[in-house]
Amino acid sequence: MLSSLSIEVGAPPELVFRLARDVERWVLLLPHYSRSRLVRDEGEGRLVVDFIARRPLVGVLGLGLPVAWRARTWSEPDALRLRFVHVAGVTRGMDVTWRIEPAAPGSRVTIDHLFRPRAPGLAAFVDGFFTRPIAGRTLATFKSLAETLAAGAPLAVESGEPSTTNPRS
Numbered sequence: 583m584l585s586s587l588s589i590e591v592g593a594p595p596e597l598v599f600r601l602a603r604d605v606e607r608w609v610l611l612l613p614h615y616s617r618s619r620l621v622r623d624e625g626e627g628r629l630v631v632d633f634i635a636r637r638p639l640v641g642v643l644g645l646g647l648p649v650a651w652r653a654r655t656w657s658e659p660d661a662l663r664l665r666f667v668h669v670a671g672v673t674r675g676m677d678v679t680w681r682i683e684p685a686a687p688g689s690r691v692t693i694d695h696l697f698r699p700r701a702p703g704l705a706a707f708v709d710g711f712f713t714r715p716i717a718g719r720t721l722a723t724f725k726s727l728a729e730t731l732a733a734g735a736p737l738a739v740e741s742g743e744p745s746t747t748n749p750r751s
Contacts, residue, residue: 593728
């Protein structure tokens with residue numbers, strides 16, 4: 583199953599790429615992430631990272647289901663692409679590509695998820711219940727961050743790094 587999500591961002595593609603490529607900082611930048619921890623540096627820009635994000639269940643109450651996965655990740659700066667291959671968790675084998683391209687008035691970010699699990703129906707369930715809600719929120723947050731920076735406004739600071747206000751506190 584191939585699933586794609588896109589968003590228009592009023593910021594230059596290079597800025598969006600610089601924000602998104604540092605996956606170890608996602609826990610600081612994305613309020614729905616509670617972990618983006620380096621497991622192993624494989625060299626040549628390839629990292630293995632553990633991620634935990636909350637999938638909103640009852641947004642009004644702030645309740646969410648933690649979703650965990652491990653991915654091998656790397657970036658392709660010349661193409662403004664981010665790559666992830668899930669190596670552990672229910673989504674093992676999922677191949678994820680972020681494409682950041684110029685588009686008026688700034689850029690268009692598309693995330694493609696290719697998932698071919700052995701269990702029938704699992705891909706559609708994972709896509710509808712986990713992948714799309716989490717990736718959609720991730721795109722919306724990076725859009726907000728990039729547009730704030732492009733406008734010259736400062737971001738809040740947490741642990742010495744740029745961040746949005748962190749609702750986990």
